[in-house]
Amino acid sequence: MFKQIILVVLCVVALVACRGEKASDHVSKKVNTAISWHADALEYDKAGQMRLAELYYKKAFEALKDNPSQDWITYGDAGYRYACMLYQRGNMEGTLAIVSEIMDIAKGQKEFPATMETGLFSLMAQSQLHLAMPEAARQTFTRAYENQLTVLDGKERGDFNLAIMCSNIFSSFFEIGEYDEARKWLGRYEDELLACKRLGIGDSLLIEEHKGSMALCKAQYLQATGHAEEAAAVYATIPRNLISMPMNIMDAAGYLMAAGRYDEAAYWYEQSDSTFLATVGTRMTFDNIATNLSPRYSAYRKAGRIDEALVMADSISAAIDSALVWQKKSDAAELAVIYQTHEKDLQLSTSNFQLKLHRLFAVALVIILLLIAYLLWRARKYNKVLLDKNRSLYEQIQQREQVEAEQREQMEAQPVETLSQNQQLYRRLCELMKDSAVYTDAGTNHDTLARLLGTNRTYINEALHECADLTSADFINQYRIRHAAHLLATTDDPIGLIIEQSGITNRTTFSRLFREHYSMTPSEYRQAARK
DSSP states (O other): OHHHHHHHHHHHHHHHHHHHTTTTSOOOHHHHHHHHHHHHHHHHHHTTOHHHHHHHHHHHHHHTSSOGGGOHHHHHHHHHHHHHHHHHTTOHHHHHHHHHHHHHHHTTOTTSOHHHHHHHHHHHHHHHHHTTOHHHHHHHHHHHHHHHHHHTTTOOSSOHHHHHHHHHHHHHHHHTTOHHHHHHHHHHHHHHHHHHHHHTOSOHHHHHHHHHHHHHHHHHHHHHTTOHHHHHHHHHTSOHHHHTSHHHHHHHHHHHHHTTOHHHHHHHHHHHHHHHHHHTOSOOOHHHIIIIIHHHHHHHHHTTOHHHHHHHHHHHHHHHHHHHHHHHHHHHHHHHHHHHHHHHHHHOOHHHHHHHHHHHHHHHHHHHHHHHHHHHHHHHHHHHHHHHHHHHHHHHHHHHHHHHHHHHHHHHHSOGGGSOHHHHHHHHHHHHTTSHHHHTSTTOOHHHHHHHHTSOHHHHHHHHHHHHSOOHHHHHHHHHHHHHHHHHHHOOOOHHHHHHHHTOOOHHHHHHHHHHHHSSOHHHHHHHHHO
């Protein structure tokens, strides 16, 4: 459930971002109607009124089928969610038909979001698994994974969304006993999480929670493939606070059931039941019974706790009665709303719709203009503060570099016999670096300096460490960055050309080194120097 919520949030974010680019475009009445239906469907979906949500997703999807290019985002998202509704009702053939139709129409369309394609591929693969088409599902999951890599521009390490995808694919293959394929995706899940943590990408608490999930997946896999001792060892390393997180409790209980540790499994099922009541409430559905109550009953029975199993059986019976009553009321209420909705749709006139639309556009335009004015004012104020700060920083930099230059001049003025060997070598290095051709050569390194001074790199490194507390790479880059700063302040050359002239071949590396050295970007430095 938690993973599905994350996926829905990501889809909604992608929908809002993509629609924002088209906010000023003129849209037809049909498109406006489809957008309105899609918004209604989202509200019904949030409220748990699935019949109504499915109806309006279908209406929005079919309204744009003839010409989806009018609004690819609404068409794709409504179709995807409509297919998800069919999938939840067990209509796998219908799900495949809708997804295949969307993919065929959207094929080669640049306006169709690649992130949405990833979700469609994943849903198609899930349907294929349920239809006993594991080979087709394997290929489709791979296409979903590769499509997500395309979205990331080939950067496959350290993307949290990619980690969640790998986790879901692992679970899908694990559930049908395709353990070799499951192992491959479990490895990718682990790699992505480690990369996220190493790179500091994503919410750290969420990453820790998924680390617990990943470890539980590994324990389940080892147990299922006959490595019970290794599975137990992995489970033992998982901190209890990670197991007790909502998304991990059921996985932990599932592993313990498979390992024959029924008392422990019963404990976690009890915790899951408490968590369910705290987060969802007391309303019970058949899905909730199957997910939260039935497994707990099985754990009690297998653990030999017959009295508790009987009590749980009574609770399940009462929950089924309650779910039946609630389901009937819910169905009746939704059917009534569906009927009323059809009546309202028939009575809705074109003039009233256009009037509401014009009013909406007028309000939106006023809000947008006010927002633009506010943002312009904030940007101007921010730029002024930033420029003053950078100017002050620039003056400090000039003073610092002046002091360093004076220190070098003092050292150069000292008699050679009063200097140590390292100081003499450092002075020769400083003399050598007066020739910009030395450090602006991208190939210059400690070996180059040693060759030019007729010594070896060990002596070079010792002299730099003693006299300047720098490595040879930092020493060379210091001159390169200062050379680039001089060009930024005294020429109008493009920054890209200045980077090439500085001896640093990688633009990202240059930007990082420049910011570390001057605490501002090259553009900000140039502006501060010329103010």
